[in-house]
Amino acid sequence: MPLKPGKKNVGANIKELEYNGHPRAQSIAIALEKERESGKKKKK
Numbered sequence: 001m002p003l004k005p006g007k008k009n010v011g012a013n014i015k016e017l018e019y020n021g022h023p024r025a026q027s028i029a030i031a032l033e034k035e036r037e038s039g040k041k042k043k044k
Contacts (some may be wrong), residue, residue: 001016003016003017003030003031003034004034005034005035005037005038006019006035006038007035009035010029010031010032010035012032013027013030013031013035014027014028014031017030017031
């Protein structure tokens with residue numbers, strides 16, 4: 001399942017990643033990176 005963007009979904013993304021077998025530290029890092037990416041503006 002794709003991860004959800006935004007700050008409100010960080011906890012849900014961590015749970016999703018852990019459920020799929022990622023270690024806790026890696027899950028946190030991936031979820032925070034996804035949150036950072038969602039705040040970036042796309043160039044045209």
